[in-house]
Amino acid sequence: MARELAKQYDPKEVEDRIYKQWLDGKYFHAKCEKDKPTYTIVIPPPNITGQLHMGHALDNTLQDILIRFKRMQGYDTLWVPGTDHASIATEAKIVEKMREEGLTKEDVGRDGFLERAWDWKKQYGGRIIEQLKKMGSSCDWDRERFTLDEGCNKAVKEVFVRLYEKGLIYRGERIINWCPHCKTSISDAEVEYEEQSGHFWHLRYPFSDGSGYLELATTRPETLLGDTAVAVNPNDERYKHLVGKTLILPIVHREIPVVADEYVEMDFGTGVVKITPAHDPNDFEVGLRHNLPVINVLTDDAKITKDYPKYAGMDRYEARKAIVEDLEKEGALVKIEEHIHNVGTCYRCGTTVEPRVSKQWFVKMKPLAEPAIEAVKKDETKFVPSRFEKIYFHWLENIRDWCISRQLWWGHRIPAWYCEDCGEITVSKEDAQSCAHCGSKNIKQDPDTLDTWFSSALWPFSTLGWPEETEDFRHYYPTNTLVTGYDIIPFWVMRMMFSGIEQTGKVPFDTVLIHGLVRDSQGRKMSKSLGNGVDPLEIIDKYGADALRFSLATGNSPGNDMRYIDERVEASRNFANKLWNAARFILMNLKSEEIIPLNTDDFALEDKWILSKYNKLVGEVTENLEKYELGMAVQKLYDFIWDVFCDWYIEICKSRLGGEDEKAADTARSVLVFVYTGILKLLHPFMPFITEEIWQSMPHEGEALMVSDWPKTDSGFEYTAEEADFEKIMAVIKAVRNRRAEMNVPPSKKARVQIATKFKDAFGAGTAYICRLAYASEVEIGDSFESEGAVRVITDAASVYMPMKELVDFSAELERLNKDLKKAEDDKEFFEKKLNNEGFVAKAPAAVVEQQRESLKKVLDKIAMIKESIKEIEDNM
RNA sequence: GAAGGCAUAGCUCAGUUGGUUAGAGUACCUGCUUGACAUGCAGGGGGUCGGUGGUUCAAGUCCACUUGUCUUCACCA
Numbered sequence: 001m002a003r004e005l006a007k008q009y010d011p012k013e014v015e016d017r018i019y020k021q022w023l024d025g026k027y028f029h030a031k032c033e034k035d036k037p038t039y040t041i042v043i044p045p046p047n048i049t050g051q052l053h054m055g056h057a058l059d060n061t062l063q064d065i066l067i068r069f070k071r072m073q074g075y076d077t078l079w080v081p082g083t084d085h086a087s088i089a090t091e092a093k094i095v096e097k098m099r100e101e102g103l104t105k106e107d108v109g110r111d112g113f114l115e116r117a118w119d120w121k122k123q124y125g126g127r128i129i130e131q132l133k134k135m136g137s138s139c140d141w142d143r144e145r146f147t148l149d150e151g152c153n154k155a156v157k158e159v160f161v162r163l164y165e166k167g168l169i170y171r172g173e174r175i176i177n178w179c180p181h182c183k184t185s186i187s188d189a190e191v192e193y194e195e196q197s198g199h200f201w202h203l204r205y206p207f208s209d210g211s212g213y214l215e216l217a218t219t220r221p222e223t224l225l226g227d228t229a230v231a232v233n234p235n236d237e238r239y240k241h242l243v244g245k246t247l248i249l250p251i252v253h254r255e256i257p258v259v260a261d262e263y264v265e266m267d268f269g270t271g272v273v274k275i276t277p278a279h280d281p282n283d284f285e286v287g288l289r290h291n292l293p294v295i296n297v298l299t300d301d302a303k304i305t306k307d308y309p310k311y312a313g314m315d316r317y318e319a320r321k322a323i324v325e326d327l328e329k330e331g332a333l334v335k336i337e338e339h340i341h342n343v344g345t346c347y348r349c350g351t352t353v354e355p356r357v358s359k360q361w362f363v364k365m366k367p368l369a370e371p372a373i374e375a376v377k378k379d380e381t382k383f384v385p386s387r388f389e390k391i392y393f394h395w396l397e398n399i400r401d402w403c404i405s406r407q408l409w410w411g412h413r414i415p416a417w418y419c420e421d422c423g424e425i426t427v428s429k430e431d432a433q434s435c436a437h438c439g440s441k442n443i444k445q446d447p448d449t450l451d452t453w454f455s456s457a458l459w460p461f462s463t464l465g466w467p468e469e470t471e472d473f474r475h476y477y478p479t480n481t482l483v484t485g486y487d488i489i490p491f492w493v494m495r496m497m498f499s500g501i502e503q504t505g506k507v508p509f510d511t512v513l514i515h516g517l518v519r520d521s522q523g524r525k526m527s528k529s530l531g532n533g534v535d536p537l538e539i540i541d542k543y544g545a546d547a548l549r550f551s552l553a554t555g556n557s558p559g560n561d562m563r564y565i566d567e568r569v570e571a572s573r574n575f576a577n578k579l580w581n582a583a584r585f586i587l588m589n590l591k592s593e594e595i596i597p598l599n600t601d602d603f604a605l606e607d608k609w610i611l612s613k614y615n616k617l618v619g620e621v622t623e624n625l626e627k628y629e630l631g632m633a634v635q636k637l638y639d640f641i642w643d644v645f646c647d648w649y650i651e652i653c654k655s656r657l658g659g660e661d662e663k664a665a666d667t668a669r670s671v672l673v674f675v676y677t678g679i680l681k682l683l684h685p686f687m688p689f690i691t692e693e694i695w696q697s698m699p700h701e702g703e704a705l706m707v708s709d710w711p712k713t714d715s716g717f718e719y720t721a722e723e724a725d726f727e728k729i730m731a732v733i734k735a736v737r738n739r740r741a742e743m744n745v746p747p748s749k750k751a752r753v754q755i756a757t758k759f760k761d762a763f764g765a766g767t768a769y770i771c772r773l774a775y776a777s778e779v780e781i782g783d784s785f786e787s788e789g790a791v792r793v794i795t796d797a798a799s800v801y802m803p804m805k806e807l808v809d810f811s812a813e814l815e816r817l818n819k820d821l822k823k824a825e826d827d828k829e830f831f832e833k834k835l836n837n838e839g840f841v842a843k844a845p846a847a848v849v850e851q852q853r854e855s856l857k858k859v860l861d862k863i864a865m866i867k868e869s870i871k872e873i874e875d876n877m
Numbered sequence: 878g879a880a881g882g883c884a885u886a887g888c889u890c891a892g893u894u895g896g897u898u899a900g901a902g903u904a905c906c907u908g909c910u911u912g913a914c915a916u917g918c919a920g921g922g923g924g925u926c927g928g929u930g931g932u933u934c935a936a937g938u939c940c941a942c943u944u945g946u947c948u949u950c951a952c953c954a
Binding site: 562571589629654744826 | 880881882883886888890891892893896897898900901902903904905906907911912913916917918919920921923933934935940947948949951952953954
């Protein structure tokens with residue numbers, strides 16, 4: 001006997017058990033099967049510092065849906081999981097933790113620090129992996145990777161050396177974004193701009209020959225210490241003649257020149273700009289053009305250097321205050337204005353970024369960007385939805401060289417050694433023992449590490465064993481789908497693209513599926529500071545992982561943000577329960593665990609109808625999934641399961657299952673199990689736990705649903721005519737229910753239902769369930785019936801009479817019929833107008849025209865029947 | 878300043894290459910111990926798809942302009 005199921009689905013009882021079963025069965029493990037096509041996804045590696053949030057939940061749900069779908073379709077599927085070492089984020093956390101112990105990085109030293117970092121990784125790195133498992137993610141855990149593991153390390157060194165040797169990595173003194181809190185350089189992509197209100201200090205710098213002043217405005221007076229020129233526009237009539245003169249820098253009393261540079265906007269402010277090459281990117285460029293000295297006035301934590309004893313040690317804002325006061329004393333301050341401007345901040349810690357000149361490593365981007373642009377233009381990689389290609393192109397087309405060195409310890413140490421004797425650089429995959437130029441042993445490795453994203457950029461191939469020619473790499477690379485949020489296109493997608501093309505000669509994936517952000521119920525970004533984050537684990541605990549996954553997949557169209565609404569998850573939970581109870585119903589009506597084979601000859605009309613609908617569903621859901629229309633697929637499944645299968649087909653089967661005819665009951669059983677099993681398969685990628693649990697309780701063949709075959713459409717199930725016939729019956733049932741509800745007749749009060757129709761065969765076969773569903777005491781089918789004393793409803797296929805004498809109010813009946821007639825005649829007019837439009841008939845596709853003709857025909861039939869009824873009543877009155 | 882998204886029922890959202898008289902969930906109203914399910918069943922009210930104009934036999938769906946809203950990028954010291 002089949003297993004009995006509880007009255008309500010309890011995810012807690014099921015999920016961990018089923019997940020373990022999958023793991024034990026090694027179903028997630030990719031076996032490099034040469035005879036199968038491959039389908040590969042690499043996970044966007046979550047940070048080891050992170051905890052699962054709704055963004056991960058969405059990202060991983062989408063990936064799991066795709067991978068489970070393809071696995072069932074027979075692909076050799078591989079989903080590579082792993083985590084990211086997240087250099088800045090992790091280092092910041094460890095520094096923070098040490099600070100609580102009263103320790104600094106310097107106290108424990110590089111090795112001591114790294115030891116702590118690895119301990120951290122051991123302790124927390126596994127946390128997020130366990131959380132991903134709770135979601136049901138079918139990753140190949142045997143292939144789990146870490147961006148700082150041995151293999152990734154090897155790949156990183158290989159790429160660094162290759163690019164260096166090609167001249168695509170260089171070291172240079174440039175102005176970069178510096179975070180004074182993290183004490184490291186950061187890339188352009190890591191700077192976030194925010195609007196802040198500040199001030200405009202108008203200053204005047206006197207000419208050294210005593211011939212007056214030049215007035216200018218600045219938002220950062222403290223940088224005045226590092227001014228090495230003042231610039232005006234060469235075409236500015238007001239100042240043209242002053243170019244070449246010198247000024248005395250207030251406070252510092254250094255002599256600086258007036259230079260002419262196109263960069264200065266004549267109509268902004270006074271048209272005069274102070275130039276601080278060490279602390280402003282634009283000024284740096286001006287400095288280069290005019291050969292100006294670069295004077296750094298700030299330390300790495302944004303305090304004034306000891307070169308200015310009066311301000312030394314003050315942080316930039318304190319110094320600003322002090323300097324403004326001194327300027328005022330010196331009479332150099334003209335006025336202060338309110339000013340709103342954009343300030344760059346560190347994307348990790350939010351500290352205002354300090355532009356700073358320093359020696360860093362860079363990747364030359366132009367030569368790498370071009371092939372990456374080409375590849376997407378040639379559709380070698382497609383974005384879904386395609387509009388995100390614009391963002392991708394915009395970034396790559398305007399890209400500047402990528403600053404890859406970080407003044408951090410947690411990360412891939414730069415494989416470059418400096419010779420103390422000859423001063424040359426040795427770059428090597430192996431740890432260098434001596435200078436490659438002069439042979440000196442007196443060499444030191446660069447203390448810096450690489451940007452986290454340098455290793456993430458290699459993720460699609462480093463995880464498959466590259467640079468070794470491994471079996472995995474040969475078999476699974478290039479990968480297929482990359483699933484990620486639009487916010488990291490510039491950080492990650494773009495960098496994987498150019499790295500993949502440069503290093504392997506192939507694009508790393510053929511499709512980039514972009515999703516949006518999960519926002520809170522009010523549409524706000526979920527954030528720690530707002531405290532509005534929703535913890536997926538709590539939701540799983542409350543409603544189950546399947547309900548959460550289903551909610552995230554429903555109504556989520558690619559690239560669009562979505563809101564997290566609790567009620568939606570509740571609705572998904574209810575849906576899971578509906579599915580569960582359908583299984584209970586089927587199970588309690590089966591006689592054995594044997595699968596009853598389908599027998600075409602025994603099918604009743606309703607069987608043909610459901611098989612035909614199911615067959616269409618299989619085709620549509622498959623197509624939707626192949627086109628990444630996951631939301632659409634899930635909506636169709638929902639409608640089919642709840643409305644078509646449960647509310648109609650199951651209800652209809654009840655009369656056969658409870659009837660005397662065992663053969664008919666068996667036919668119903670065979671179709672119920674067949675269609676329901678198909679549903680479980682189609683739904684499995686979305687709701688893996690419950691579908692697996694139910695499948696194993698039902699008659700089945702094979703070990704597990706997750707490794708069973710995806711359903712295929714079958715032309716033998718295309719019962720078009722039967723579908724239409726059955727829908728005539730549905731229309732009658734609905735019309736009867738509707739009329740009874742209008743008259744407030746409770747279901748317990750049964751009435752005779754007489755159906756006058758041209759389709760006697762179809763209706764005749766359905767009397768048993770029409771009786772049930774239309775709350776009838778008995779059902780009669782015929783050409784016509786005595787209408788006296790009957791309530792009547794008319795569909796386009798039948799006139800239905802319900803003799804309920806005591807309830808019948810003839811004038812009310814007449815009124816209703818006239819209302820129906822009016823509606824039907826409006827419809828008739830609508831269709832006729834369309835069909836009389838020559839343009840429509842000539843140009844619209846034949847199928848569309850035919851549809852309209854069909855509709856018109858039905859309306860005409862209906863009108864005839866209504867008129868007849870009206871006449872009958874009038875005759876009897 | 879530039880680019881892009883979104884605007885559809887009270888609320889949250891679907892709507893696939895333009896093609897039956899626009900859908901779902903939820904909320905609301907009415908009725909139901911209907912032997913799978915009240916996390917349920919049946920019935921109902923409620924949008925003309927932000928606005929204007931255009932293309933087309935046909936537009937929520939394409940184009941232009943416009944309003945509101947959000948995002949990203951750039952940035953003038």
